[in-house]
Amino acid sequence: MAETFTFGTSLxxxxxxxxxxxxxxxxxxxxxxxxxxxxxxxxxxxxxxxxNQHDLRVMGIDWAKNTNRIxxxxxxxxxxxxxxxxDGKWKPTLVLLRINRAATCVKWSPAENKFAVxxxxxxxxxxxxxxxxxxxxxxxIKKPIRSTVTSLDWHPNNVLLVAGSTDYKxxxxxxxxxxxxxxxxxxxxxxxxxxxxxxAEFKNSLTSGGGWINNVSFSSDGNKVCWVGHDSCVSIxxxxxxxxxxxxxxxxxxxxxxxxxxxxxxxxxGYSCVxxxxxLTADNKLVLSGKLDKSQKRESSGITAMRIFQSMDRNMRTxxxxxxxxxxxQNAITSVRIYAGDKSSASKVSTSGVDGQLVIWTVExxxxxxxxxxxxx
Amino acid sequence: xxxxSGRTTAWTAPQSGPDETEITTLLxxxxxxxxxxxxxxxxxxxxxxxxxxxxxxxxxxxxxxxxKSTQIDQAIDTVDQNDLIDVLMKYIYRGFEIPSEGSSGHxxxxxxxxFAKGGVGCIVRVLxxxxxx
Numbered sequence: 001m002a003e004t005f006t007f008g009t010s011l012x013x014x015x016x017x018x019x020x021x022x023x024x025x026x027x028x029x030x031x032x033x034x035x036x037x038x039x040x041x042x043x044x045x046x047x048x049x050x051x052n053q054h055d056l057r058v059m060g061i062d063w064a065k066n067t068n069r070i071x072x073x074x075x076x077x078x079x080x081x082x083x084x085x086x087d088g089k090w091k092p093t094l095v096l097l098r099i100n101r102a103a104t105c106v107k108w109s110p111a112e113n114k115f116a117v118x119x120x121x122x123x124x125x126x127x128x129x130x131x132x133x134x135x136x137x138x139x140x141i142k143k144p145i146r147s148t149v150t151s152l153d154w155h156p157n158n159v160l161l162v163a164g165s166t167d168y169k170x171x172x173x174x175x176x177x178x179x180x181x182x183x184x185x186x187x188x189x190x191x192x193x194x195x196x197x198x199x200a201e202f203k204n205s206l207t208s209g210g211g212w213i214n215n216v217s218f219s220s221d222g223n224k225v226c227w228v229g230h231d232s233c234v235s236i237x238x239x240x241x242x243x244x245x246x247x248x249x250x251x252x253x254x255x256x257x258x259x260x261x262x263x264x265x266x267x268x269x270g271y272s273c274v275x276x277x278x279x280l281t282a283d284n285k286l287v288l289s290g291k292l293d294k295s296q297k298r299e300s301s302g303i304t305a306m307r308i309f310q311s312m313d314r315n316m317r318t319x320x321x322x323x324x325x326x327x328x329x330q331n332a333i334t335s336v337r338i339y340a341g342d343k344s345s346a347s348k349v350s351t352s353g354v355d356g357q358l359v360i361w362t363v364e365x366x367x368x369x370x371x372x373x374x375x376x377x
Numbered sequence: 378x379x380x381x382s383g384r385t386t387a388w389t390a391p392q393s394g395p396d397e398t399e400i401t402t403l404l405x406x407x408x409x410x411x412x413x414x415x416x417x418x419x420x421x422x423x424x425x426x427x428x429x430x431x432x433x434x435x436x437x438x439x440x441x442x443x444x445k446s447t448q449i450d451q452a453i454d455t456v457d458q459n460d461l462i463d464v465l466m467k468y469i470y471r472g473f474e475i476p477s478e479g480s481s482g483h484x485x486x487x488x489x490x491x492f493a494k495g496g497v498g499c500i501v502r503v504l505x506x507x508x509x510x
Contacts, residue, residue, distance in 0.1 A: 251499065252497060
């Protein structure tokens with residue numbers, strides 16, 4: 001059963017969201033320069049704090065669960081690390097990203113001692129805390145990125161970084177910072193470790209252009225990378241299998257977000273407004289193994305003026321022609337986060353999107369067989 | 378998609394496009410589905426020469442328009458088995474750009490049936506792909 005929430009009275013889109021460790025608080029941006037922190041109170045959400053430091057739209061938020069720090073980045077080219085004071089209020093620290101275009105995405109590394117920021121400046125800033133100067137500094141990964149970095153994800157070893165870009169390519173880099181960490185052990189992606197070393201590069205499509213990469217994700221063991229692009233495809237590359245790419249051309253609108261929920265299945269969501277579960281079969285095929293949104297066609301439950309205007313707002317229409325989409329999300333889903341469990345075994349995921357709703361879904365695990373039950377032929 | 382046919386269209390496809398004489402022969406023999414497959418498999422999608430592309434378009438359109446409405450379903454099934462629905466969709470859309478007598482109506486039937494098979498993703502890939510038909 002899916003739980004749906006809206007925050008405050010606004011129906012603004014949720015640009016991105018992030019959870020704290022015990023999932024009692026959520027940080028989200030209502031599609032402007034602010035970050036709102038809500039605390040859960042039963043079925044209600046109470047506004048706990050407004051993080052108001054960015055000048056332009058917030059593009060990415062990530063919450064380091066163990067060190068309880070929030071990092072945010074925005075179109076104003078800045079990133080802030082927020083720490084909670086004793087009064088419960090969040091205090092920002094500016095990070096020197098040294099970029100001349102908007103920052104687009106941000107992710108804490110698993111050890112939470114560094115984070116990476118992707119940007120329109122065709123580079124990735126890998127940031128870490130320099131205790132000598134009491135300051136967050138960054139090092140750049142530039143080559144061979146040729147366009148905006150849209151998404152990032154860290155390998156569980158805290159060193160490798162995967163980046164998706166609008167140049168239709170997915171790249172795995174080393175983001176090793178020798179000042180703050182020990183040399184990593186080799187992985188199937190390779191041994192070379194200096195910062196910026198390109199470990200692997202995948203085109204979205206070998207046979208055609210393939211469109212922008214919208215999101216990337218490392219699997220729980222770090223040996224596979226999943227990505228979704230603007231050509232409605234889901235792709236998985238496997239480093240233990242000679243970097244072969246398994247690509248599935250789906251019949252849906254493009255996906256904007258993907259997340260692993262078990263060692264061989266991913267949840268993807270996007271412009272189709274429904275989160276879908278894709279799984280790798282034993283013979284290395286990618287198949288649709290379930291739909292998280294099981295809503296059927298809706299019965300009309302009385303039309304009120306309020307409902308009509310809400311629906312127009314959610315779908316960003318100016319004319320009132322028709323009404324509701326037959327799914328829980330009423331507009332594109334822009335982000336998927338794990339709510340319960342982790343990448344190796346997630347039982348719940350949360351999605352947020354352009355309709356301003358946050359939905360928490362139950363993922364039916366139990367491998368392929370569990371998922372197959374929902375498969376509709 | 379790493380299938381044999383996908384590979385054929387992309388890597389070994391002659392940049393000169395489909396073989397007109399072969400397709401004409403197939404058409405006169407009434408082997409319309411084979412003609413369509415041949416046209417789509419040899420589509421010069423990565424070719425940069427617009428004349429070659431236009432020539433391929435004309436041939437493919439001729440094949441599409443010579444397949445009767447009753448044969449479309451069978452043709453689409455074969456095209457789908459060979460993983461060429463996306464290529465077919467590209468030509469359907471390109472075909473709308475240069476209408477001739479009755480062509481658009483026929484192409485709409487093609488579109489309806491290709492859409493039923495490939496879903497909306499197939500249309501998205503026509504829009505997002507940089508290799509145009």
